[in-house]
Amino acid sequence: MPPPPPPALPQPPDDRTGREASHAPHGLRGWHGLRGWRPWRPWPGSGGLSTTAAGAELAVVIAFVLMRAGTLLEILPAAPHGMSRATDPALDAALMAVALAQSLAMCAVAVRRRQYPAGGWARADVAVAMGVLLCEPWYLRPEDWVGTWTAWGGALSVNAVFGAAIGFPARRQTVVATAAIAAAYALPSVVLSDAHASTAASNLIGYLVFAVAARSSATFIRRLGRDADEARRQAAVSAAEAERDRHRLLLHDQITIMRLLSEPGLEPGLVEVLRRQAAAGAARVRHFLEQPDGGGPDGPDGPDEGPGMLAALVRQAGEGFTDLPIDYAVDLAADVPVPRAAARPLREALATVLHNVRAHAAAGQVVVHADAPPGLGHWEVSVRDDGRGFDQARRPLGFGLRVQVSRALAEVGVESEIRSAPGAGTVVLLRGRLEER
Incomplete structure (x- = not known):
């Protein structure tokens, strides 16, 4: 006789929801509203982005970190070929090391604070980008200044403009930083390289586009977060006022009855009327206190008859x-x-x-x-x-x-x-x- 089959193991719970794994078709899993869906988390252990000012700032940080990481991942594979063509490979490597270290440190600070590190960090980012651009004539050939990954400073400087647009609190600071980076790009690429002057001049428009797009988008996202926080605050205040009015609605008439009952010399007929009303009011208050949610609007006598x-x-x-x-x-x-x-x-x-x-x-x-x-x-x-x-x-x-x-x-x-x-x-x-x- 063949051995009995092993007992079926229980279905492991889905690590996303704590329930059994979804049996939805593979192509449908993860859609909002289906079992097993969860909000995207920017890194392990974090919650989904909340619609608050802090959540909005975190979204801005994520955009900056991803953009900078993507740029670095494009620069580094091209580095060996670029250094083989560089007129001063040592200077090229040193500048790349400085830019890499500064970028990683800035991203780490932003992630730790969950906020773009404005102030000194933002100014340092702009200064590094400008320094790389201004040094290009000393470590690159003129034909490599525009349109190649050998001139990696251009991509880094676009990132710096993005950071200045989302990081500086004043619009004037963003304008000054963008103009300074554009000038550092234009000096070797437009003034010193006649062959690529027209292409470089067209690329300058990209700085303006990135600055305007990043600034307006970040401002809008942050305003949404602030508005959401204010809406929650107002809702909390309104809820507190509604709860206070709910208690006052329950007690107002009962207090009137108790005050009248405490007065001396009341007519016996009035005392009996007030006692009956006080008993009915006490039943409503008791119902309110005994219900987990304070009782519904119908009170202890059940719903209205229509x-x-x-x-x-x-x-x-x-x-x-x-x-x-x-x-x-x-x-x-x-x-x-x-x-x-x-x-x-x-x-x-x-x-x-x-x-x-x-x-x-x-x-x-x-x-x-x-x-x-x-x-x-x-x-x-x-x-x-x-x-x-x-x-x-x-x-x-x-x-x-x-x-x-x-x-x-x-x-x-x-x-x-x-x-x-x-x-x-x-x-x-x-x-x-x-x-x-």
Whole structure:
């Protein structure tokens, strides 16, 4: 009997994702959105380039290092042939050694700092490139000054222009560095070599093109990184403000209830009403604290039942305010629908308005009116009291009217208007668009 087959070994996890290796066809692996894809990493152990100012600077550094490395990899294989034609091979070798050492050191500093090393390093890069170009008449034949890798200083100087364009903080510094390198190239190649003057003059345009392209691209990439950082900062501030408002929305009306309960001499009927409202508020706060995410917008009683009729929503909002002298005029709104998205915010906004009336107005009468005027395409709810009122020019709206009423309703497409004057009471008018049925 043949031996049983060995047990199948488990599929090794994909080192890119920690999951099993992708079984996508070979030609499709690595495409964004497919299993096994990962962001490109500039060197082992590094994360993908982030959309931050630091990530943008790292992208600029990578571009510089790759360009300089590519140039050096083209120069070095041509070095033996160039030195065999050089009039002074020792000077050629010495200059190449200096350029190589300076380039490697500069790239190492840039990679370590994750930032282009401006200042002394950038000036040294320009100086080395200029020195190589100006020394060409002493170690090269005139016929090799233009158009050959024997004159390797031209390629190095283009790299130096690229570095000056992305590295110097001031545009003027880039212009001066580019002009100086172009002049160092032009002196032997144009002035001293009539045979190659026209070709060398055309090559000078390349310095300008590289300077403008590199400067504008690096500036744009860096600005994107800064803008992304600022957007994240603003988002964090907005999130913190939203979370603070969320807590205030939860506690504002409850604080009003607790303050009233702490006052002596309350009528027994009002005490009972406030206790019921305090119990309901405590349940909402407990639900908020017990949920991992602070609880959803529906609270402990579950989601809203859907669209409601305007008159019913208004009466529901006033159920906990039997202590107030409220007259309802809502019969004309009995069949007026309110969209699901606006039903709960409208009910809570009306409750906040009534909390304000109870706490501040000392009103003898409160009239709540709801209607849908024919032909206007909207419904209206008004809460009018004959209480103290306030000076709107001198006293800004409090959190309840400003956020729990105006802002919360605006988010669901309901307009709000508040009118008040000292001694003349307050009117809160809410208006929403009618839905077609």
